[in-house]
Amino acid sequence: MDGVLLAVLIIGGSIAYGILGVLAGRKLTQKHVAEGHNDVLVPIFLTAGVIYAVLLGFMVVAVWESYDAAHANASEEAAMLVPLYRQTTDMAPEKGAAMQGLIRQYAENVIHDEWRTMQESGTASVKARRSIGDVFRVYGSLTPATKVRELIAAQYLQTLSQIILDRNKRISQASESLSWVMWLGAVGGGAIIVGMTFFLYMERRLPHVMMVAVMSGLIGLLLFMMAVLSRPFVGPLALDPAPFEQAIAAFNDVDHGN
Secondary structure (H helix, E strand, O other): OOHHHHHHHHHHHHHHHHHHHHHHHHHHHHHOOOOOOHHHHHHHHHHHHHHHHHHHHHHHHHHHHHHHHHHHHHHHHHHHHHHHHHHHHHHOOOHHHHHHHHHHHHHHHHHHHHHHHHHOOOOOHHHHHHHHHHHHHHHOOOOOOOHHHHHHHHHHHHHHHHHHHEEEEEEHHHOOOHHHHHHHHHHHHHHHHHHOOOOOOOOOHHHHHHHHHHHHHHHHHHHHHHHHHHOOOOOOOOOOOOOOHHHHHHHHHHHHOO
């Protein structure tokens, strides 16, 4: 969904809920409340507000940390491909050339196929999985002739294993999202807190409406942030495969002797 439309639906919907609720609440309760009414309602409202603020703040921070972790993990995976590619220059020429072709193919498959697959279904790409599997098969056929090449092969396996670990994390992160229970707490809690403001006593209508509209908009803004950050590879703030494109550019530099 387009980011602007999503913002209008969530933030605008929250503000509309607050404004309409105040107007309806004042109409229904104006004959039944007086100034002393707030002495009872406000302490309850403040207690509920603090509880909800803690819950919502925790969820926003948790969602941001998950989004940032997905970004860092994808960047690390792409960055690790560069030393993996460089290490092939110390292999036997035919094995090194084959390995370089497969590493480059893997990066291109992630960019052009797997990224789209993650966005659409949260799953891995068959092409990318086959490419990284072929890298392992070529590695298994290596027969280092010297002690130096044995050390290089061992370091190569360590780097390759880290890439596989990062890849598995990326696929897992692509399929994760906030539980419906958490969304129920965030949206339901916000509706309750805003709903309690409908029954506050204020003599003039306009300040009451403006106060609730601002609070509703703030809650809607935080809910919007959670919505766009909860799926790192989907939506208006979806992560892009730029780190892998940079890795391919580094491959080209290696091929030119840099």
